[in-house]
Amino acid sequence: MNPTIISLGLAGLTAAAVTTAAPAPSPRVTNSAGVVGYKSTPGLPGTPWHVHDPDRPQPVVVTPGTFSSQETTGQPPSDAIVLFDGKDVAKWQSAKGEPTNWKVEAGAMFPGKGDIVTKQEFGDLQLHLEFCTPPPNGKSGQGRGNSGVFFMGRFELQVLDCYENKTYPDGQTGSLYGQQPPLVNACRAPGQWQTYDVAFTAPRFDADGKLLQPAYITAFHNGVLVQNHVAYGGPSSHKVLGNYDKPIPPAGPLRLQDHGDPVRFRNIWVRPIPPAGK
Numbered sequence: 001m002n003p004t005i006i007s008l009g010l011a012g013l014t015a016a017a018v019t020t021a022a023p024a025p026s027p028r029v030t031n032s033a034g035v036v037g038y039k040s041t042p043g044l045p046g047t048p049w050h051v052h053d054p055d056r057p058q059p060v061v062v063t064p065g066t067f068s069s070q071e072t073t074g075q076p077p078s079d080a081i082v083l084f085d086g087k088d089v090a091k092w093q094s095a096k097g098e099p100t101n102w103k104v105e106a107g108a109m110f111p112g113k114g115d116i117v118t119k120q121e122f123g124d125l126q127l128h129l130e131f132c133t134p135p136p137n138g139k140s141g142q143g144r145g146n147s148g149v150f151f152m153g154r155f156e157l158q159v160l161d162c163y164e165n166k167t168y169p170d171g172q173t174g175s176l177y178g179q180q181p182p183l184v185n186a187c188r189a190p191g192q193w194q195t196y197d198v199a200f201t202a203p204r205f206d207a208d209g210k211l212l213q214p215a216y217i218t219a220f221h222n223g224v225l226v227q228n229h230v231a232y233g234g235p236s237s238h239k240v241l242g243n244y245d246k247p248i249p250p251a252g253p254l255r256l257q258d259h260g261d262p263v264r265f266r267n268i269w270v271r272p273i274p275p276a277g278k
């Protein structure tokens, strides 16, 4: 075949391919802040923003923290509210609003007598907390290193030493006490520092006090997922079913339980969660 015809044929193919793949004229825009995006794209339902809208508010910049080791505590993120940094219990009080008698020693706090609550109240919340259960001393079941973290003062994420220690599953470490066992048992041995990282969503009620949405929790124990967007059936209780018969205020304190065991805590910080970006 004539080489000229072959090369013309290839050129024709190439031109056709380019024509097919050519993008539509670019609708990209640059806003006054220099952000490049699109304004001719579909609107995102429930928002005033387009897909890839450059004018949508930029997320706030947060400097991430660092992880703890057994020996040292990590740093919280830059916007965290630190509830306990190893020095004092100034952010806490007794459940009756009196000064707490919990003690601080070697950078950790542990029960005096009675539960303690934060002076500040929270609704939707990210929590980081570290705990260390005491030597078993022959105890078993619920008697071993028992404490608890209560969101809004009501919704418990159980603290217990379940390292080679069996108890009823809806009462073990990482359970929603009396309601939902953890997905797995991720306990470290007593005497080791352990972590909880939690996203908690407060329940919602309408103006008449009718439940619109229950409280939800997602929780990681030592970095392992133990609760994945699980609904609380109501405030936590012992041997009783929780319910939402009574409306719950939109915010409440974080509460730590004194169950008579010297469970130690350190590096407690929270970040209130704003409504999802609109």
Ligand code: MG
Pocket (backbone or CB within 6 Å): 146, 147, 148, 158, 159, 177, 257, 259
């Ligand atoms: Mg407990």
